[in-house]
Amino acid sequence: MSESEAKTARAEWGTRFGFLMAMVGAMVGVGNIWRFPYVAGQNGGGAFIIAFLVLLFVLAVPGLMAEVALGRYTGKGVIGAFRDVTGRGGLVGLGVVVLLVNIALMSYYAPLIGWTLYYAIHSLLGTFTGAGFGAEAFLDGFLANPVLTMTMHTIVMAGIAGVLLLGIRQGVERVVVVAVPALVVSLAVIAIRGLTLDGASEGLAFTFGIQWEFLFMSSTWIEALGQALFSTGLGWGIALTVGSYLREYDDVPLGGGVFTAIGEASIGILAAFAIFPIVFAFGLDPAAGAGLTFVSLVQIFPELVGGVFWGMLFFLGFFLAAFTSGLVITEVGVTTVSEETRLSRTQTVLAVCGLIWVLGIPSALSADFLDFADFVFGSWGLPLATLAIIGVIGWKLGPERLRVLSVNDNAGIYIGRWWNPVVKFVIPAVMLFIMGFFAVEEFGTPEMIWGMVVLVTFPVAGYGVMHYLEGRDRPPETADVAGGDD
């Protein structure tokens, strides 16, 4: 990194709390609320939670530390950070891979945020407690109405663009420091209500009862692995981007690693306390996934005393969880593109949000397409991005360099040499295993074929584009590199 680059003006988080909330807000999404409690219950309850906890500490916490540390050390978005590590050339294209995966992820996540917005609006209108309300028909009616789904998708992307236009400190930080605590409070209030219902204990027994035999099943560990890695957002470029806005004296291991991974998982646990007592008290199917949230739970609000209030609390919290994730995921693209082009932040926000809006149209119009994209990118795209980031740290930069230069710099806790082999060998091996596992499981299916297309085309495109672009003179960086404010 040249001295002039190092001195480039860049936004910073106003407070450490803002950084922490951005990290947790980015990682806590809709999956934490409906997926974690159910997956735990189906895979041995307490046995699953033990496996999950082990994997969080062994993989997610060290991995997140690496990603945040790289972001803080370089002070750049994903492509700029890769350039600092690999030097100019085609390998910078690995940063493009992370960017492409991130935008692809957001293209189907934005319409899903639109679903939560639609339900949040109707919870405020009291629709769910109205006479003759049918939950299944309501969801089907929404999904079959392209005007509605596109409108919600559009409002969501406009909202995200609006916040991002305000910048890191004035926009993102202001939203997350309110939204994340509000989400926690809403789940806590619902948990208190749920635990007072008759039959609530069955929900707790389902999620937390230990079935020891599951601890020795590979399926338990694979499910726990997916939950530990994907729910923490490791390797998506989020932690790197959020870390790039850290102040020089901020700490990486405690906030960027331990608090982020465990805090995010704690919200999943809170969701178990909030939702599953209600699910069991009303005899709902805990394995219903999205249907649990958008159909089953909706049906029980009219049966609760103060149902409008509980419905409102739940869906507003649910929307906040989804929206904050979308906000920070989109910031990855905005930061990176603004650094790599001559565009101002305003132009970049509009361009990136516009691109995501366009790419999100198929998912907004078809829930089946959304599911398909989620599976393809979740199974191959995200492990590929993680492999790119952690691989570059482990095999190009070298974990020992990052550990002594950044991880332990101003650190709240000391990180020893044990961290190096985890970053260099364990996490990349796990990512290769995940991709191989899904390839075998889905062998010959359209999902697997498209997964292979992603695995091949993204790196080739990234390498090709950056090999060409890096051979040309780069434009001088402007003062407003990223962040937009401050």
Added chain:
Amino acid sequence: MVDPVPLQLTGEVWATIAVVVVAFWGVAIWALIRTLRQEDRKVELLEGQDRIDSYSPRALADLREFVENNPEDPYVADARRRYNECVETLKGTDRQFYDWSEEEIDRLERL
């Protein structure tokens, strides 16, 4: 589907809940409080003396070892700069962020 047999809140379930609460919420709250307090302490030191020691004794020893063992490393200049800055801060300020003893600080030398 739900197990048709009613699930019971046994002692084992209560124990799991207790462990989960400590392992997740306990650790998360501990990390949150500790890191926010450390930030307050850092801000206080920065306001009082304009700079703080950036490495703990163990971390600085690792940094020194890296510099000494890798003289040709492309990152060694940055590592040396960070090491020297920390040493200068430790020798030039009265209050430290990490637990440095006077003897430890006296033994430090620039690289």
